[in-house]
Amino acid sequence: MKTMNPLHLVVLAAGQGTRMKSDTPKILHSLGGRPLLYYVLELAQQMNPQETVLVVNPALKDLETPFSHKTVVQHPARGTGDAIKCALPHLKEEGHVLVLYGDTPLIRRETLDRMMTLSQTHPELAVILLGMCPHDAQGYARLLLNEKGDLEDVIEYKDLTASQKEIPLCNSGVMLIRADLLGSLLPSLTANNAAKEYYLPELVKIARQKGYACGFVEGDASEFMGINTRQDLAKAEATLQDRWRNQAMEAGVTLRDPHHIYFSYDTKVASDVTLHHFVILGPGVVLDKGAEILPFCQLSDAYVGPGARVGPFAHLRGGVSLEEKAEIGNFVEVKKSTFGVRAKAKHLSYIGDTEVGSHSNIGAGTITCNYDGFHKSKTSIGESVFIGSNCALVAPLSIGDHAIVGAGSVVTKDVESRALAIARGKQTVIEKGADTFRKKRQKGKDF
Numbered sequence: 001m002k003t004m005n006p007l008h009l010v011v012l013a014a015g016q017g018t019r020m021k022s023d024t025p026k027i028l029h030s031l032g033g034r035p036l037l038y039y040v041l042e043l044a045q046q047m048n049p050q051e052t053v054l055v056v057n058p059a060l061k062d063l064e065t066p067f068s069h070k071t072v073v074q075h076p077a078r079g080t081g082d083a084i085k086c087a088l089p090h091l092k093e094e095g096h097v098l099v100l101y102g103d104t105p106l107i108r109r110e111t112l113d114r115m116m117t118l119s120q121t122h123p124e125l126a127v128i129l130l131g132m133c134p135h136d137a138q139g140y141a142r143l144l145l146n147e148k149g150d151l152e153d154v155i156e157y158k159d160l161t162a163s164q165k166e167i168p169l170c171n172s173g174v175m176l177i178r179a180d181l182l183g184s185l186l187p188s189l190t191a192n193n194a195a196k197e198y199y200l201p202e203l204v205k206i207a208r209q210k211g212y213a214c215g216f217v218e219g220d221a222s223e224f225m226g227i228n229t230r231q232d233l234a235k236a237e238a239t240l241q242d243r244w245r246n247q248a249m250e251a252g253v254t255l256r257d258p259h260h261i262y263f264s265y266d267t268k269v270a271s272d273v274t275l276h277h278f279v280i281l282g283p284g285v286v287l288d289k290g291a292e293i294l295p296f297c298q299l300s301d302a303y304v305g306p307g308a309r310v311g312p313f314a315h316l317r318g319g320v321s322l323e324e325k326a327e328i329g330n331f332v333e334v335k336k337s338t339f340g341v342r343a344k345a346k347h348l349s350y351i352g353d354t355e356v357g358s359h360s361n362i363g364a365g366t367i368t369c370n371y372d373g374f375h376k377s378k379t380s381i382g383e384s385v386f387i388g389s390n391c392a393l394v395a396p397l398s399i400g401d402h403a404i405v406g407a408g409s410v411v412t413k414d415v416e417s418r419a420l421a422i423a424r425g426k427q428t429v430i431e432k433g434a435d436t437f438r439k440k441r442q443k444g445k446d447f
């Protein structure tokens with residue numbers, strides 16, 4: 001939906017993430033094939049804001065992302081309220097300011113849309129919070145409502161009374177604030193707490209004291225999972241994968257064993273695709289209608305065409321395209337290569353930097369020798385070519401349409417269309433040579 005009022009968006013990402021125990025900043029840890037932060041910035045982009053401001057710590061001041069935003073540095077880190085003060089010079093006093101968090105990547109667009117709808121139907125609300133009712137509310141601030149059901153205050157966990165700990169409605173941290181009031185409310189924030197930090201949720205109490213109404217929208221607790229530890233990252237990955245699996249099955253995809261099939265953020269899977277056990281789809285995978293991926297396969301940056309079949313135990317990577325009903329079989333690795341209609345490599349092969357024409361067959365154990373230690377070179381295989389088993393195709397190389405390469409060949413020169421190429425050492429047979437060999441070995445002599 002499009003908002004009636006201008007929207008400005010602030011993403012808070014200045015936390016140090018020390019509990020991750022990593023040299024990699026917390027917000028850049030990978031989730032579903034890309035950094036945590038990218039999910040939040042993509043969501044921000046979907047909201048069509050006039051401005052997005054990313055607040056980071058000094059170590060990330062030069063951070064580049066594929067999204068449009070201004071970056072400001074918070075130093076020293078003195079809480080979420082102080083972070084908004086850093087962003088304030090870039091925000092106009094019209095419409096609303098939406099506050100998201102760089103380490104909370106699972107929020108859905110529909111949930112934020114409900115906040116925007118409430119702001120439109122009740123423009124008098126100074127602050128709108130996203131609330132949740134998690135299964136375990138330990139550590140969460142609570143939303144305190146008045147007798148009318150309106151938001152009255154946010155009580156930090158450490159300040160809760162015994163009875164207030166029984167309140168199920170918790171604060172997610174996501175806030176929507178009237179832009180015309182933000183500048184006047186922020187100076188009233190205090191740092192009267194053990195951490196000496198300015199907490200943004202205190203704006204609710206300040207707004208109420210000034211006579212403004214506040215409201216809330218409740219969302220599913222799974223959307224507001226913050227990532228602070230490796231355990232949190234693993235839980236978020238599981239949640240996100242389950243979400244993607246359900247979406248795939250609802251769209252007509254067969255998952256033989258959903259809990260052991262993994263997607264990435266940009267995976268595209270058409271209807272009637274079948275995915276078997278232990279399939280991992282990395283970034284850049286497109287599976288067309290009716291494709292089938294057999295067990296124990298890993299794909300990234302690959303297109304699998306209609307009715308094509310991959311696996312088991314196959315690896316596609318680095319720019320692979322399989323046209324209609326092409327087949328890649330067991331223990332075959334394909335890298336930066338194309339296979340035409342009904343082309344096949346069924347067993348124990350490596351195909352790299354290669355174009356394979358329609359209806360061609362690559363025999364078992366064949367490899368394309370595409371790297372000489374300095375440069376990568378290409379191999380071109382025409383249509384209806386038959387490559388025998390255990391061949392080495394040394395690039396750069398071109399094999400014409402309808403050609404045949406005999407089994408066991410090391411091919412270093414181009415093969416013309418319809419030619420037969422055999423490149424192997426001449427076989428020598430020594431009568432009873434096996435007996436002679438064994439006798440000499442037994443005496444400790446060389447053959």
